Every structure is written in C-alpha cells, then in structure tokens.
Amino acid sequence: MRLTQYTDYALRVLLYLARHQDRLCSIAEIATVYGISKNHLMKIINDLVNAGYLTSVRGRNGGVRLGRTPDRINVGALIRHTEDDFDLVGCSRCIIAPACGMTSVFDEALAGFMAVLDRYTLADALARKGDFLPLLNAIGPEGQISKARPAKED
Amino acid sequence: MRLTQYTDYALRVLLYLARHQDRLCSIAEIATVYGISKNHLMKIINDLVNAGYLTSVRGRNGGVRLGRTPDRINVGALIRHTEDDFDLVGCSRCIIAPACGMTSVFDEALAGFMAVLDRYTLADALARKGDFLPLLNAIGPEGQISKARPAKED
DNA sequence: TAAATGATGCATAGTGAATACATCTATTGC
C-alpha cells in the first residue's frame, strides 16, 4: 500500500516553501536540495500552481512560493488532489462487487484514513517536530548530504 | 492509493470458499469463475495455505477449503499479511524525514485505516450484503458472465 | 536583447506486479 511519489514530492515542496516563506525559491533549487528530477518536479509544481497551492513568478529571478498560509493548506484535501485513484482493490473488475460486503468495509477504512488527514494542516505538520532547516542546509552544491549530521531521531 | 491485486485476489478466494464450505474447490475452478490467471492465483493460494487461512488437498479430486471459520479470519490481519509495504510515502529516501512532522500524521492515518479493518472478520463481510452466489452461478463454462443478470446495486 | 526561469508536450527508461511456462510432488481411481 503506497501513495505515489507524486504526492511525496508535492508534500516536500510545500514543506520546503513553508520554511522559506520570506522569499521565492526556484524549482531547480528545490530539486537540488531533495536530489530529485527537476523535470518531474516541475510538472508537480505546475499542478500545485494551477490548484492554487502555489504562486509562481516567471522570468529572471522568478520562482515559486506558497499561495496560501500553511494553516490553510489541508493535508487531506491535498492528497485527494494528488492521488486520483482510491479504488483500493479492483472492485470495478470483480463480478461479485455488487453483492460483496468488502466494498463497504474498505469504504469505511478509507474514510478512517482520510478523516485523520483532514484533521491536519501543513502548519500542524510543521509544528509537530523540530526545525528541519539544518538538515536542508547540510546539502552541498551538488545535492549530496553532508555526513557530518547523521539523520537521527530527536 | 491502491492495494495490490494480490490482496484483491486473496480476498476473493476467501469469500468464494466461505460460500462453499461444504466442499473442496479446485484452484482452476476459482480462477475460471473470476476470470483471472490460474498461475498467479496458485501462488496466492499457496501463501494462504502456508499462513493457515486455507487447507489444501493434493491429488485427484483435491482442492482447497477454508482453514478456519469465517468469523476467525480478521480482515486487518489478512491485509497485513498480503501487503508487505506500508511505507505510504518514501520517507526512507527523504532527507528531512527525521524532523518531518508528516511521518507521524501518516502513521496516525494508517492506524485509522487499519483500525477499521481490524474490527471486521470475513463473516462480517459476508453478512453485510446479500448472497452473491447467483452472480457466481451466472458464469459460463469459459468464465464469461451471463448478461441476463446485470450487476446492479441491491 | 540576451539570460534566466517557469510552462508544456512528447519520448524514453525503470520498476514492480501480473502472467505464462516448465517441472516436480502427491493422491486417487482404475
């Protein structure tokens, strides 16, 4: 059971921008920090821009920033946006589906899952743990992680 | 967000066998009824046999049957068995993971999801909706569905 | 006007699941 990397990256972008609300960040910068594909990230960011989560500025010295404050970005709503397939098991291809009691069980389980996510905003997630800026700042110019700061639990 | 077809098929097998507890069913029979790969199904069924969910009988006139009564087959436990990857987003590959507040949010959401499934057994699922045997019986010898009985909601 | 940066579309590659194939083992019926 997994969400797509699409959702993963979208969250990382939002978290990063939430920590840098004072300035514009270029897509190249974010891609380098996380060590992921700039091209892929660009598509995700465009999607987030179109959905209103981000604001983009074109041209020289351009970049992106959050389109709303972190307390107005709901995690559940975001995931509903980035994940489009919530057909947990392939009921659409199963012949007993109309009389199958599992469908309602899964519906209820999914509702339980989303209910938790709906309770949190990006601001809540930021507040839940310590600042991760030191981790981001440990990234070298080529995106490699400085081993001086091992990733340990706080 | 999806579970694997592996889980999907495992559930279908259990539901089918729960409706035919009076006799042994061959893997070929189950594969034909659902119109799915017999080879793939065989591996899933073997897995279920090894886990104690099913009992198998080799040789001529052999087949499989439930290894426990439906009320002792917990849906949550089953899915934990058939799904081995619950790393919803790729936290293991994200550098801010140790300080990221999303991990605990996802842990909580996943717990909410599994909590619902843990509350139900196969017997509950069977009781939730009407009998689907008529649907299964509408299958012809080659596995095609008789269109005389459209799949409508009860 | 050139450089930087986002926007967009298409082609390619990687990954993992599903499927197919082959062979072995066990049981039953004749």
Added chain:
DNA sequence: GCAATAGATGTATTCACTATGCATCATTTA
C-alpha cells in the same frame, strides 16, 4: 501399479505505471 488429476515451486517474460529526460515555447528583467 499406472495414468490422470491437482497442488507446489521456481524461472522467465510481459505489461502497466511511474518517473525521468529532452526539446521547445513563453515570460520577465537586467
């Protein structure tokens, strides 16, 4: 005891989806 049936197991191939790469266009600013 032999042949047929049916499960057990391992390997290889196909397929779908995702991620990535590449090319090009659009926009802004120094």
